[in-house]
Each structure stands twice: as C-alpha cells, then as structure tokens.
Amino acid sequence: MPFGSLEEDAGLDQAFASGDQSALAEAYRRFAPLIRSLALRRMTDSTAADDVVQEVFIRAWKYRASYSPERSSLVAWLVGIGRNVAAGMGTSRAREENVRELAAAQHREESDDGAGNPDHVADRVVIEAELDRLGEPQGSILRLAFHSDLTHQQIADRLEMPLGTVKSHIRRSLVQLRQRLEVSDAAPAR
Secondary structure, three states: OOOOOOHHHHHHHHHHHHOHHHHHHHHHHHHHHHHHHEEEEOOOOHHHHHHHHHHHHHHHOHHHHHHOOOOOOOOHHHHHHHHHEEEHHHHHHHHHHHHHHHHHHHHHHHOOOOOOOOOHHHHHHHHHHHHHHHHHOOHHHHHHHHHHOOHHHHHHHHHOOOOHHHHHHHHHHHHHHHHHHHHHHOOOOO
C-alpha cells in the first residue's frame, strides 16, 4: 500500500509544504501509482495517464505554497489536482479530435478538378502546403476562415474554442504565412 502511518504522512505533508525536494521525490514514489490509476479510469490511454501524472506533480510543486497540510492531506490534494488535469486533458483531446475531423471533412469538400487557371492551381497548392505546415488547429482555423468564409465567432462555435484563442491562432498563423511566403517569393528562380 502506498500510504504510510499517519505520522509519516503528516511529516511528508509538512516537508512538501515547506519546499523540501526530497519530499517531492517521496510523494512521487508513494502517490504516482495512485494518480496514474485514477487518470487511467478517465483517459483509457496509458500515455495520456502518464502525462497526467507528470503534470500533477509539476503543478503541485509549482503551486506548493497554496497547499495547506492543515486543510487536507497531501494525497488528497494531489488527487484533486489529478482530477482537474485529467478533465482538462480529456477536454483538450476531444477538441483536438473534433478539429481533425472538421479538417478532414473540409479537405474532402475542397476538391479542385484542376481545370482552372494554372497559376491559381499552383497558388492553391502552395497555400495548402503552408496551411498543412502550420499544424492543427491553426490550419483548420484558417481553412474555415478563408475557404468557408466563416467569422471568428462562427469558427469558435464550430470548434468549441474560446473566441480569443481563435483570434490569436489566426493572427499568429497569418504572420507565419506572410513570413514564409515572402521568403519563398524572394528566393531566386532556378
């Protein structure tokens, strides 16, 4: 069993709260298996559960000043952090999956038969390659903005993302695209 006597636990709780690094190591040794098993119940993916454990202990150490041994035991505090982290990661993973599905659907809808202007086709190929290089969710966000002509709010609603996040992704992505395309335009032709 990962738990010690009440005196041991109280000593560990106090040492952790005071910033003793050996207490962090001992807490990890004793409580990481519990945090991981609880994360596995929510995540069902061992890699994601390992990420939850790592994030729990990073946050716990970073915010140890907010931990009060008088209010709760260290293990209870870590379990609470674990629940929040697992819930956040689950939401994030669901959002990423939604973005990937929307991107795939958008890509299927955007079939170009190549019968148009050759310059237009070449431009579209270059732009699509650059959007792919941006990664997700930035590529999908820009596709929705320009190919589907959606507003920032409509994109935020469709992707279930905060409006400010969508606007930030669009702004940073446009800056990246401009820099990349200006560099490729300035390159000498061979």
